[in-house]
Amino acid sequence: MTPFLFVTDLHGNRWKYERTLALAREIGSWLVVNGGDISPHSSRYEDQERFYREFLDPHFARYQEAGIRYLTITGNDDLAAFDGALDEVCAKYPLVENLSQRMTTAGGYSFVGMNRVTDYPFRLKDRARRDSAEYAFGPQFGSAVLSAAEGFREVADWPSFAGTLPTLGEELATLPVPPDPSRAVYILHGPPSGLGLDVVRGGAVVGSPATRAFLERVRPRLALHGHIHESPDESGKWLGNIGETVCIQPGQSPDGLTVVIGRLEGMTFERKVLPET
Numbered sequence: 001m002t003p004f005l006f007v008t009d010l011h012g013n014r015w016k017y018e019r020t021l022a023l024a025r026e027i028g029s030w031l032v033v034n035g036g037d038i039s040p041h042s043s044r045y046e047d048q049e050r051f052y053r054e055f056l057d058p059h060f061a062r063y064q065e066a067g068i069r070y071l072t073i074t075g076n077d078d079l080a081a082f083d084g085a086l087d088e089v090c091a092k093y094p095l096v097e098n099l100s101q102r103m104t105t106a107g108g109y110s111f112v113g114m115n116r117v118t119d120y121p122f123r124l125k126d127r128a129r130r131d132s133a134e135y136a137f138g139p140q141f142g143s144a145v146l147s148a149a150e151g152f153r154e155v156a157d158w159p160s161f162a163g164t165l166p167t168l169g170e171e172l173a174t175l176p177v178p179p180d181p182s183r184a185v186y187i188l189h190g191p192p193s194g195l196g197l198d199v200v201r202g203g204a205v206v207g208s209p210a211t212r213a214f215l216e217r218v219r220p221r222l223a224l225h226g227h228i229h230e231s232p233d234e235s236g237k238w239l240g241n242i243g244e245t246v247c248i249q250p251g252q253s254p255d256g257l258t259v260v261i262g263r264l265e266g267m268t269f270e271r272k273v274l275p276e277t
């Protein structure tokens with residue numbers, strides 16, 4: 001089987017999308033996995049929907065044409081208000097899927113995705129959850145907001161509101177269950193705790209104990225993560241193991257396209273940072 005590519009946290013960077021497709025063609029990849037935070041970080045509310053319809057739609061058409069499977073999830077920076085727009089775009093292309101909270105089969109493997117993350121200081125809370133029922137909220141950068149069709153909606157008391165939502169562990173427990181964990185790949189935007197895949201600038205660790213416990217229990221073949229762009233630079237780690245499960249969080253470099261070239265049969269993985277040319 002030819003290699004697959006894993007990229008994450010592209011944040012609407014068009015040349016990184018183009019370079020990923022070019023690389024997939026160059027090396028004959030059968031699959032590209034995108035780990036979320038796919039759209040531009042923007043002050044204008046409707047920019048993300050425009051990005052889906054004006055850039056990703058024709059971009060995905062090129063994957064369809066090339067016969068390359070494309071599996072994506074959304075992330076915490078992709079507004080939930082536009083999940084429907086992304087689904088509409090993906091639905092046009094049989095090879096392209098939004099796997100957030102969903103499962104599919106590709107190349108004889110089950111792929112399961114989730115865009116929820118453990119709470120953080122940032123204001124946009126569409127995907128944020130308490131990690132577990134005992135979760136202690138950290139300091140916040142401002143009032144919490146949720147996206148909705150008509151714009152951002154402020155949440156007056158975020159900890160109370162979050163208490164009404166399922167925890168991250170509960171969200172993980174409700175994901176579709178793959179028939180054979182040894183042939184299952186999870187795409188979970190936030191990394192697990194304890195592997196050095198979750199280190200923010202300055203050295204604090206923010207990974208999810210609930211995700212770690214979930215992977216310990218389910219024991220999938222592979223777990224692909226993103227979310228903490230700088231973690232590999234901080235910890236020197238982009239790959240770790242939980243039992244037999246390989247966990248990968250390659251980060252995303254500001255100086256180039258960070259990409260992992262992987263093979264599922266041999267379980268070999270190579271991380272590259274490709275400069276903008």
Ligand SMILES: [Zn+2]
Binds near residue numbers: 036226
């Ligand atoms: Zn993220």
